[in-house]
Amino acid sequence: MSRKILLDKINVPGIKTYEVYRKEGGYASVEKAMKSMTPDEVVEEVKKSGLRGRGGAGFPAGMKWSFIDKKSGKPRHLVCNADESEPGTFKDRYLMEFIPHLLIEGMITSSFALGANLSYIYIRGEYMWVYKILERAIAEAKAAGWLGKNILGTGYDLELYVHCGAGAYICGEETALIESLEGKRGNPRIKPPFPAVSGLWANPTVVNNVETIASVPWIVNNSGDEYATIGIGRSTGTKLISASGHVKNPGVYEIELGLSVYEFMNSDEYLGGMSSDRPLKALVPGGSSVPILPADLIYKTANGEDRLMTYESLSDGGFATGSMLGSGGFIVYNDTSCIVRNTWNFSRFYHHESCGQCTPCREGTGWLEKVLWRIENGQGREEDIDLLWSIQSKIEGNTICPLGDAASWPVAAAIRHFRDEFEYHVRFPEKIKNRNHFVEEPFAQVKHLVTKQTV
Numbered sequence: 480m481s482r483k484i485l486l487d488k489i490n491v492p493g494i495k496t497y498e499v500y501r502k503e504g505g506y507a508s509v510e511k512a513m514k515s516m517t518p519d520e521v522v523e524e525v526k527k528s529g530l531r532g533r534g535g536a537g538f539p540a541g542m543k544w545s546f547i548d549k550k551s552g553k554p555r556h557l558v559c560n561a562d563e564s565e566p567g568t569f570k571d572r573y574l575m576e577f578i579p580h581l582l583i584e585g586m587i588t589s590s591f592a593l594g595a596n597l598s599y600i601y602i603r604g605e606y607m608w609v610y611k612i613l614e615r616a617i618a619e620a621k622a623a624g625w626l627g628k629n630i631l632g633t634g635y636d637l638e639l640y641v642h643c644g645a646g647a648y649i650c651g652e653e654t655a656l657i658e659s660l661e662g663k664r665g666n667p668r669i670k671p672p673f674p675a676v677s678g679l680w681a682n683p684t685v686v687n688n689v690e691t692i693a694s695v696p697w698i699v700n701n702s703g704d705e706y707a708t709i710g711i712g713r714s715t716g717t718k719l720i721s722a723s724g725h726v727k728n729p730g731v732y733e734i735e736l737g738l739s740v741y742e743f744m745n746s747d748e749y750l751g752g753m754s755s756d757r758p759l760k761a762l763v764p765g766g767s768s769v770p771i772l773p774a775d776l777i778y779k780t781a782n783g784e785d786r787l788m789t790y791e792s793l794s795d796g797g798f799a800t801g802s803m804l805g806s807g808g809f810i811v812y813n814d815t816s817c818i819v820r821n822t823w824n825f826s827r828f829y830h831h832e833s834c835g836q837c838t839p840c841r842e843g844t845g846w847l848e849k850v851l852w853r854i855e856n857g858q859g860r861e862e863d864i865d866l867l868w869s870i871q872s873k874i875e876g877n878t879i880c881p882l883g884d885a886a887s888w889p890v891a892a893a894i895r896h897f898r899d900e901f902e903y904h905v906r907f908p909e910k911i912k913n914r915n916h917f918v919e920e921p922f923a924q925v926k927h928l929v930t931k932q933t934v
Contacts, residue, residue, distance in 0.1 A: 513630065535803075571688070579615075583617060626639055654678075761777075771892045790804050836879060843873060
């Protein structure tokens, strides 16, 4: 059974409340950090832990903290990115909803380490009930003396607020989030300068994901070296996975990094195998923005090695034969799934959520959606598949923020691994106009028609 450091107390009755959380050892990291450690020592423990950002990019958290400008004399800020909007990802919501004080404790300990006296949790606009849960948790923590002036008599002051967004996916990008927090339209900024130098109100700022910050209390309590013993290689610690799709046991799981994809997919402790025992067709391992993997590249890498739930193994082979761990949005597809429809659905989302600042993304996402809609609705042309490839290649790497890449990667991977399915849509429009075409007749059963016509 995997070791749990985030969800180990999730089922304790009343763990949402301060009294129960405190009784279970909550806020011990704040006491330890403020009474027996310096801020730099806390940062050093996080660096030693190897903790990587859990929002998707996987950048080492301790290194990010060490970049914050301490020489300017300006106020410093910590901002928690709780704008969880990636399709297929819901693990941060789970953490905030059921054990909110873990995040509050992490925010206090991390703010102390960074020398921040004013910090924020920026939460997704659609998470209003979670917003209220966090507000209540902050009020409880403040009443107990963990927030406010002269915390624990150390002379350290901290105010913490929850700020609710308005439902824009783009605000998950750290500089767009900062713009929104300042009351502006959530457009990403050009970097440099990076937020660690000029962030919120031009002050040094660190932006971290919910799961990243929630991991800090355990690291402070048990040491960075101990955390580094969990996991494998550069993928240390545990990871929350949001599992959905055609599996028997969907939900949020905390796994030790290094677990094999096969065990995670098929063990009764985790997903329990495919629902209805239908064949596995594809997997999106890290949220909608990462490349989709076909069945033959899910359990094994192209080199024949076991595919592991790590940053390195899931990206093995690059985008030609790999994907990314990303935000941990683990979406499983069986043989009745239509990859073209799924790709169109993702493209529709990215077109809708583009801020419009960069021409390649503003125009390109619309073109992708339009061409994919045409193919999915039986109006596709042979040249449309190459047109899609051309469009996505001109978006990738040509935008201020990663949303352009996020829009192009799913399309590129779908064509790379499932081109014959696109060709089937183009060549047999009368079949795919039936909205349940692959439910009644999975693609594996009609794939020979594409091969036959190509020959």
